[in-house]
Amino acid sequence: xxxxxxxxxxxxxxxxxxxxxxxxxxxxxxxxxxxxxxxxxxxxxxxxxxxxxxxxxxxxxxxxxxxxxxxxxxxxxxxxxxxxxxxxxxxxxxxxxxxxxxxxxxxxxxxxxxxxxxxxxxxxxxxxxxxxxxxxxxxxxxxxxxxxxxxxxxxx
Numbered sequence: 001x002x003x004x005x006x007x008x009x010x011x012x013x014x015x016x017x018x019x020x021x022x023x024x025x026x027x028x029x030x031x032x033x034x035x036x037x038x039x040x041x042x043x044x045x046x047x048x049x050x051x052x053x054x055x056x057x058x059x060x061x062x063x064x065x066x067x068x069x070x071x072x073x074x075x076x077x078x079x080x081x082x083x084x085x086x087x088x089x090x091x092x093x094x095x096x097x098x099x100x101x102x103x104x105x106x107x108x109x110x111x112x113x114x115x116x117x118x119x120x121x122x123x124x125x126x127x128x129x130x131x132x133x134x135x136x137x138x139x140x141x142x143x144x145x146x147x148x149x150x151x152x153x154x155x156x
Contacts, residue, residue, distance in 0.1 A: 002115055002145040004060050004074045010113035011058045011076060012038050018105045024054045024094050027085045027133075034098065053083040053134075056098065061140070065147075072145040073119065078102060079138045091135030092126055099124050099139050106141065117144045 016036045023031040035055040042052055061075035080098045084091035106118045119142040126137045 002072075004063055004145070007074055007112075007116050007143055007145065008038055008058055008060050008076065010116060012036055014105070014112055015056050015058060015078070015102065018101055019056065019098065022098070022101065024082055024084075026053075027083065050083050053081060054094070055081050056102075057081075063145075068150060069147070071147050074143045074145055075140065076143060077138055077140045079136065081134060081136045083134050085133040089130075089132050091133070092137065095126065095135050095137035096124075099137055103139060112143075115146075118142070119144050 019034045019036065023033055026032045032054065035052055037052070037055060037057050039057065039059050041055065041057065045051070057079040059077050059079060061077050063075070064073040066073070078099070080095050082091050082094050084094065103122055103124070106112070106122070110118050112118070121142070123140045124137065125140070127135065
């Protein structure tokens with residue numbers, strides 16, 4: 001059985017695998033790995049809690065059921081956030097690099113977990129406002145899930 005929940009869990013694992021060797025440089029010049037979370041960031045531990053940076057959120061958005069003979073279409077978006085206090089304000093490059101890696105992965109190998117297939121369009125979006133030192137960007141994707149089988153009755 002294919003569900004949006006199982007798709008989200010599979011995509012979290014795919015993102016972790018794709019980014020396992022990818023690092024960002026934090027504000028102290030240390031190389032740090034990306035955290036990957038489903039749907040939401042963890043609860044903050046304090047006012048200035050930035051432990052979750054850098055991160056990728058894998059978020060369920062909506063699901064379309066267009067007809068009883070059609071597969072389901074599930075919308076998943078990926079939200080990438082980093083905290084980069086470098087005054088050159090070039091953190092959007094890190095965001096773009098992560099989104100490029102993820103889109104390349106999903107377009108080269110279209111099937112995830114042997115069950116879920118990416119569909120088009122795939123859309124990337126970058127922040128429009130200056131939120132320095134935090135940079136955010138995202139990617140919206142569509143995934144095909146098998147339609148549920150209709151249970152036939154004696155009246156069908």
